[in-house]
Amino acid sequence: MKYRDVKINFEIDGVEFSVISISLEKLTESFPKHSHSRSSYEIHYVPFGYGRTVCNGQEYRIVPGTFYVTGPGIEHEQQSDSINPMTEFCVYIQAKKRQNSGERRQANQIKGKPGLYFLATDFWYGTADERINELMKQIVSELETGTEDSEEVLESLVRLYILMSVRLYRNEKSGDNGTKEKSGMAVKSDTGKLTYLIIEEEFLYNYRDLTLESLSSRIGLGKRQTERLL
Numbered sequence: 606m607k608y609r610d611v612k613i614n615f616e617i618d619g620v621e622f623s624v625i626s627i628s629l630e631k632l633t634e635s636f637p638k639h640s641h642s643r644s645s646y647e648i649h650y651v652p653f654g655y656g657r658t659v660c661n662g663q664e665y666r667i668v669p670g671t672f673y674v675t676g677p678g679i680e681h682e683q684q685s686d687s688i689n690p691m692t693e694f695c696v697y698i699q700a701k702k703r704q705n706s707g708e709r710r711q712a713n714q715i716k717g718k719p720g721l722y723f724l725a726t727d728f729w730y731g732t733a734d735e736r737i738n739e740l741m742k743q744i745v746s747e748l749e750t751g752t753e754d755s756e757e758v759l760e761s762l763v764r765l766y767i768l769m770s771v772r773l774y775r776n777e778k779s780g781d782n783g784t785k786e787k788s789g790m791a792v793k794s795d796t797g798k799l800t801y802l803i804i805e806e807e808f809l810y811n812y813r814d815l816t817l818e819s820l821s822s823r824i825g826l827g828k829r830q831t832e833r834l835l
Contacts, residue, residue, distance in 0.1 A: 606630065608748050609802065613756075615764050618720030619703045624763055625802045626697040629745050632656070633690050636683040639809050644701045646676045646723075648770060650733055650741060654691030658683045665730050667691055672737060672773060676727035694741045696766065697802060700724055719771040729774050737773075740766050800824050800834075 606629055613624035631654070638659070641647065649658075649672065656667040660681040665673065667683075675681045685691045700723060744762050747755050803824050807815055821831040 606745075606748075611748075611759070613760050613763050615760050616703065616720070617723075617764065617767065618718045620700055620720035620724050621703050622720075622764075622767065623699045624696060625699060627695070627744065627748060627763075629692070629694045629741070631690055631692045632683065632685045635685070636809065637812070638680055638682040639805065640678050640680045641675065641805060643677050644699045645805070646674060646698045646700055648696040648698065648766070649673050649675070650694045650737060651691045652694060652738055652741065655686040655689050656684055656691040660728060660730070670732045670738075671730075672733035672770075673730040674726065674728060674770065679728045694745070696763065698767075719768050722771050722774065723767060726771075726774055731773055731776075733773060737766075737769055740769060804835075 607626065608628065609626045611624055611627055613622075615622050651667050651669060651671045653669055654667075655669075658665050658667055658673065658681055660673070660675060660679055662680075665671075683691075683693075700720075702724065740762060744759065744766065747759050747762060752758075804820070807820055807823055811819075817828055817831060821828050824831065824834075826834065
């Protein structure tokens with residue numbers, strides 16, 4: 606299942622978080638190498654199954670409990686095990702500093718500021734604990750039930766998911782962590798945050814047949830506007 610344009614927005618330490626997509630899927634096909642645009646992050650958690658991911662040229666094994674984050678400019682690809690494919694819980698987020706709230710700082714300068722710590726960590730790989738698994742279950746359950754107060758509950762749960770993610774970064778025993786230099790192309794758009802996700806999905810899933818005309822139609826812009834956006 607995949608929930609797109611969920612419209613969960615909140616702020617932590619002057620960092621504005623916008624959750625665009627949440628999914629829980631068994632991955633039976635490989636994901637080719639790709640990277641995310643400016644301000645875009647994916648939080649990957651694998652509760653079941655096996656596989657591998659290659660991030661910026663380095664291979665990492667995926668087993669039950671694997672947790673990793675791919676931020677702007679981090680090239681990555683995934684391949685599921687053919688016998689026991691991975692099931693992945695993925696949260697696609699845009700995160701950026703609030704206007705006039707200062708420059709982006711490195712992780713070793715922002716202790717006690719989890720929002721800034723998240724923003725400064727473009728890549729992290731390690732192992733999650735049971736608390737991450739329980740939060741995943743609660744988020745998925747809330748998305749499925751969709752009660753009157755789901756929007757407020759989901760905001761609280763995803764906020765907690767971000768905070769628990771940053772706590773993993775700070776636990777050196779969990780895995781290799783640290784910041785990496787950004788290298789991706791920036792995408793500037795006033796057409797809505799969902800446009801970022803649509804463009805990335807078109808290049809990821811339909812790259813063999815993708816044309817400027819089909820992409821323009823998909824995002825609802827003219828060809829010249831799409832060229833400028835890209």
